[in-house]
Amino acid sequence: MTLVTTEMTDQAVAKAPAAKAVALPVAAGERELRLDLFRGMALWLIFIDHLPPNILTWFTIRNYGFSDATEIFIFISGYTAAFVYSRAMLDRGFVVASARIFKRVWQIYVAHVFLFTIYLAEISYIATRFENPLYAEEMGILDFLKQPDVTIVQALLLKFRPVNMDVLPLYIVLMIFLPGIIWLMQRKADLALSLSVLLYALTWQFDWYLPAYPNGFWAFNPFAWQLLFVFGAWCALGGAKRMARILSSRITLWLCIGYLVFAFCVTLTWHVPQLNIFMPRWLESWMYPINKTDLDVLRFVHFLALAAITVRVLPKDWPGLRSPWLRPVIRCGQHSLEIFCLGVFLAFAGHFVLAEVSGGAWMHFLVSVAGIVIMSAAAWLFSWYKSEIGKGDKRAKSADADADLAGGGS
Amino acid sequence: MRALLVAGLFASVLMAAPARAEDGPGCTVPAYLLTTESPLPKVANAIKTKKRLDILVVGSGSSALPGSDGANMSYPARLESALREALAGVTVNVRTDLRPKKTAAEAAQGFGQMIDKLPADQKPDLVIWQTGTVDAIRAVDPDDFRAALDSGVEALQKAGPDVLLMNLQYNPRMETMLSVGPYIDTIRVVAQQHEVPIFDRFSIMRHWSDAGDFDLFGSAHGYGMAKRVHDCIGRSLAAMVVEASRINPAELRIQR
Numbered sequence: 001m002t003l004v005t006t007e008m009t010d011q012a013v014a015k016a017p018a019a020k021a022v023a024l025p026v027a028a029g030e031r032e033l034r035l036d037l038f039r040g041m042a043l044w045l046i047f048i049d050h051l052p053p054n055i056l057t058w059f060t061i062r063n064y065g066f067s068d069a070t071e072i073f074i075f076i077s078g079y080t081a082a083f084v085y086s087r088a089m090l091d092r093g094f095v096v097a098s099a100r101i102f103k104r105v106w107q108i109y110v111a112h113v114f115l116f117t118i119y120l121a122e123i124s125y126i127a128t129r130f131e132n133p134l135y136a137e138e139m140g141i142l143d144f145l146k147q148p149d150v151t152i153v154q155a156l157l158l159k160f161r162p163v164n165m166d167v168l169p170l171y172i173v174l175m176i177f178l179p180g181i182i183w184l185m186q187r188k189a190d191l192a193l194s195l196s197v198l199l200y201a202l203t204w205q206f207d208w209y210l211p212a213y214p215n216g217f218w219a220f221n222p223f224a225w226q227l228l229f230v231f232g233a234w235c236a237l238g239g240a241k242r243m244a245r246i247l248s249s250r251i252t253l254w255l256c257i258g259y260l261v262f263a264f265c266v267t268l269t270w271h272v273p274q275l276n277i278f279m280p281r282w283l284e285s286w287m288y289p290i291n292k293t294d295l296d297v298l299r300f301v302h303f304l305a306l307a308a309i310t311v312r313v314l315p316k317d318w319p320g321l322r323s324p325w326l327r328p329v330i331r332c333g334q335h336s337l338e339i340f341c342l343g344v345f346l347a348f349a350g351h352f353v354l355a356e357v358s359g360g361a362w363m364h365f366l367v368s369v370a371g372i373v374i375m376s377a378a379a380w381l382f383s384w385y386k387s388e389i390g391k392g393d394k395r396a397k398s399a400d401a402d403a404d405l406a407g408g409g410s
Numbered sequence: 411m412r413a414l415l416v417a418g419l420f421a422s423v424l425m426a427a428p429a430r431a432e433d434g435p436g437c438t439v440p441a442y443l444l445t446t447e448s449p450l451p452k453v454a455n456a457i458k459t460k461k462r463l464d465i466l467v468v469g470s471g472s473s474a475l476p477g478s479d480g481a482n483m484s485y486p487a488r489l490e491s492a493l494r495e496a497l498a499g500v501t502v503n504v505r506t507d508l509r510p511k512k513t514a515a516e517a518a519q520g521f522g523q524m525i526d527k528l529p530a531d532q533k534p535d536l537v538i539w540q541t542g543t544v545d546a547i548r549a550v551d552p553d554d555f556r557a558a559l560d561s562g563v564e565a566l567q568k569a570g571p572d573v574l575l576m577n578l579q580y581n582p583r584m585e586t587m588l589s590v591g592p593y594i595d596t597i598r599v600v601a602q603q604h605e606v607p608i609f610d611r612f613s614i615m616r617h618w619s620d621a622g623d624f625d626l627f628g629s630a631h632g633y634g635m636a637k638r639v640h641d642c643i644g645r646s647l648a649a650m651v652v653e654a655s656r657i658n659p660a661e662l663r664i665q666r
Contacts, residue, residue, distance in 0.1 A: 052582050052627075123587060128584065134636040137471030138581050140511065141588055163589045216549030219589070248419075274442050281602075288599050289552065289592070351586050353552045353629055 010312045033321040033330055034314060034323065040074045040333030040379075043340055045069035047371055050164045050347035052354065054364035061306075063271070065263040066290055070167060071303040074225060077171065077336070078232025086182045086237055098179040105175045111341045112168040119162050122348050125356075132209050144214065154213035164344060166219040173222040181230055185237050193239070196230035199223060204294060217293070224294040228303070240311075247308055256305035263302050328376035335382045339375050346371040430563045437612070439614050439624045446607035450572040454655040456535040457662070460639075462501040464532060465492065466649075469519065469540030471510040472579050475636055486538075488644025489651075496652055497596030498663045505532065513537035513550055514541045524568035526626045536651065537566050538609070540576040542593040552592040559600040573606045574651070579580035582627045607654045609647055618642065 002297035045060045046069045052345045081101075089097035127142040144151045144160075154160035184192040202208065203223040209216040235243075246252055266287070269275045290296045320326060332339045350367040357363070456463045461500055467473055467486040475484040490504035507524060509517050511597050517539075525533065539562065559575075566573045577597045578590050594612055601608035619626045652659060 048588075052585060119586075126583070132583075133476050133633055134639055135579065135581055135584070136476060137510065138547070138579065138584055138588060140471075140544075143582070163586055189517075204445075212549065214548070216551060284599075284602065289556075289595050293552075348586060351583075355583055403631065409493055 009270065015137040031334075032316065034311075034316060034318075035076050035080060036333035037326060038072055038310070038328045038333070039080075039336050040073040040329035040331065040339075041089055042069040043074070043332050043343055044329065044372055044375070046073065046167070046340070047347055047375065048368055049342035050344065051350050051368055051371070052364060055363065056368045064267060065260060066267070066296070066299045066302040067306065070220070071228060071295075071299065073167065073171070073336075073340075074174070074228045075232040075303065075307070077283060078174070078229035079236040081175065081178055082182055082185065082233030089179075089182055089186065094179065094183060095184070101175060101178050105172055108168055108172050108175065108337060111337060112158070112165070113156065114174070115165060115341055115344050116167070118345055118348060119165065120152075121161075122352060125352075134235065151213075157211040157213075159211065161219070164347060167340070169218070170220040170222055170225055174226055177226070178233075181233055182237075185233060189234055189237055189239065193230060193234045196227050200227040200295075209293075210315060212282070219293055221294045222294075227295060227300065247311060250315060252308060253312065256308045259301065259305045260309070261297075266363070328379065329377035331383050332375055335379050338382060339379055342375055342378055343371070346374060437548045437618050437638075437646075439646045439649070440617060443610055443614050443617065444646060446650065446651055447656050448601070448607045448654065449575070449656055450607065450651065452534060452535045452570075452572040454657055455498050457497060457655060457657050461499060462641045463497065463503070463536070464491070464534045465493075465502070465524075465536045465538060466506045466534035467504060467506045467508075467538045467540065468521075469506070469508050469538075469576070470512060470517070470544050471508070471562045472543050473506065473508055474510075475541045475633075475640060477633065482541075483640055485640040485644040485647065488531060488641045489647045490644075492648035493651065496648055496659050498659070500662065503532075505534075511544055513545045513548060513558070514555055514562060515550070515558035517541065518558050518565060521565040522569055525566070525571070534571045535575060536572045536578055538574045538647070539563070539566070542578045542590070542597055542609075546578060546588055546593045547591050548629055549589070552596050555593060556596045556600060559597065560604075563600060563604045563606060567604070567606075573604070574609060574654070575606055576609040576647075577612050580612045580619060580626065582619060584618075607650065608657075611625055613641065614643070614646060615639070639650040 045062075048056050048060055049062065050068065051057075059160055060069065085097050085101055088100060123142060124145060127139070127145055130139070142287070153161055158172065163168055181192060184195075200223070203221065206222050209221050210223075231239075266279070269279050287298065290298050292299065321330070348373055351365055354363060453463065467489075473484065473486060474480060477483075481487060486504045486506045490502055493502040493504070494500075525537075528534075541559070541562075542555075545558075558637065563575070565571055575597055577594050581590075588614065598608060598610075615624075615626065618624050618639075623642075624635060626639075
């Protein structure tokens with residue numbers, strides 16, 4: 001990405017028809033609905049992926065390629081956070097903007113601890129109620145309940161993170177470094193991105209990681225995943241505009257399509273093992289395992305290809321973005337922190353319902369749909385509350401709208 | 411007369427129904443889950459020339475069942491009886507060497523010695539290595555897990571026998587707690603690299619769960635279901651061993 005030059009002129013923007021669609025960021029006060037749309041969609045997909053497999057699982061993108069909803073979520077989070085707080089930094093200065101970012105970090109931290117409490121309640125219940133000789137060995141994972149003193153402290157230190165609760169700690173770490181990222185990016189954007197790529201490369205070279213409790217490592221390695229976050233920030237602060245010509249070129253399109261087709265064929269061999277004979281051995285040994293912890297290059301490129309095609313196919317002023325059918329998704333994307341937490345909670349609750357009430361394909365389907373309806377209803381409630389508060393207090397509105405764009409109330 | 415015939419037919423259906431149920435639970439496995447590109451030449455040789463097959467199951471806690479009759483009901487014992495049934499005229503012995511709560515790395519350390527120490531008449535023709543569960547519980551780094559599998563499989567192959575890898579159990583109830591994906595992927599990769607067959611216990615159990623053969627999700631489980639699951643695993647495993655040895659069991663009967 002650092003190869004992108006700054007030579008593009010305004011004429012080129014005018015000439016390239018697709019460039020308009022790519023020209024971000026938006027003018028002050030105007031929302032970029034595409035970001036909300038895709039973040040909302042990512043939240044729905046993350047929720048579905050956290051549930052046991054059912055029919056809806058086949059609609060999640062991880063079944064059709066290397067990357068999944070996490071990439072979308074982190075990229076858009078980097079994009080919107082940089083967009084909102086860089087404006088704050090220009091208006092109010094480095095210190096005030098940093099303070100606001102840290103306030104946000106605190107909110108995410110509290111949300112994470114809240115979710116951990118719910119998780120603890122769920123598994124304590126299972127530990128006392130679930131007795132199956134078939135799974136005697138697997139129950140060993142609940143041993144940590146025997147020493148809550150250590151476990152809870154490790155959870156507060158973000159070192160003990162149960163399954164499905166890895167995204168928020170990653171988000172917290174990334175946000176802590178956001179003031180520095182924005183500061184540098186406002187001065188030397190390409191340098192910031194280059195440093196990010198360098199850190200990513202060094203992480204792969206020297207196998208850097210953050211330790212977790214009781215052993216192991218962070219499931220999303222922040223040293224690697226920062227690349228997506230910083231890349232999102234870079235795009236928000238003018239990078240997308242400069243890439244417009246590359247994005248609108250025909251060669252890029254075909255490269256992206258080619259790569260997506262390749263990824264699709266590879267994923268097909270995971271679902272239909274009979275097809276595995278068509279996979280060359282050398283390709284397998286070179287490619288596998290595709291590392292999610294360290295954001296494998298294959299995954300990153302897959303996300304880039306998806307994003308490049310999306311901005312091309314879906315223009316910013318696409319009328320569908322205003323359609324009432326898409327409003328639930330967009331609203332979810334506008335309140336991403338709340339809806340993300342709700343989604344994790346609903347996934348726990350869904351597991352619980354399936355285990356205690358009944359299983360069955362229809363029940364799985366029903367739980368997934370009910371979860372999405374609840375998420376949409378909650379997002380509607382948050383929007384309603386915000387607009388009512390906004391009516392009462394016009395002065396607070398502009399700051400509020402900013403926080404809104406960054407994915408949640410302040 | 412016709413009424414009597416209908417009644418007779420009806421009665422025979424009624425009598426046949428429970429008889430079919432006693433045949434065992436309907437736990438069929440799709441063929442693709444039991445076919446493998448990697449053969450078991452030493453097993454084939456043992457069956458054809460020695461008329462004697464020694465198998466050693468190395469694993470952790472999920473290869474056993476608790477209780478006084480647990481050893482007879484767990485899948486290694488079921489594998490033995492299923493193989494004896496399938497391979498007429500061949501003496502089949504399945505022994506176990508279980509290391510509960512041991513990761514792949516801890517288990518693999520003693521593999522070379524373990525086989526050397528066995529008396530000559532117990533040297534296995536096939537080692538079935540069930541692994542991954544403890545590593546998933548302890549969240550071992552998948553890279554380390556892979557290295558442990560590599561060294562373990564190499565040590566076993568060097569000591570002589572064929573190797574077959576078995577992965578984790580499917581456990582829908584604990585999906586929110588146990589992240590099994592990376593370990594299953596790693597086992598598949600290592601099996602492919604060393605060209606050893608893999609018994610995909612996870613996918614097979616998931617298939618049974620999806621097909622409604624077993625309710626692995628619900629909380630009301632008894633010892634009975636655990637026994638039936640192990641019985642099904644043992645029989646499927648036997649089918650896979652026969653398939654991978656490329657032996658036609660019918661020919662064994664003809665030769666006799």
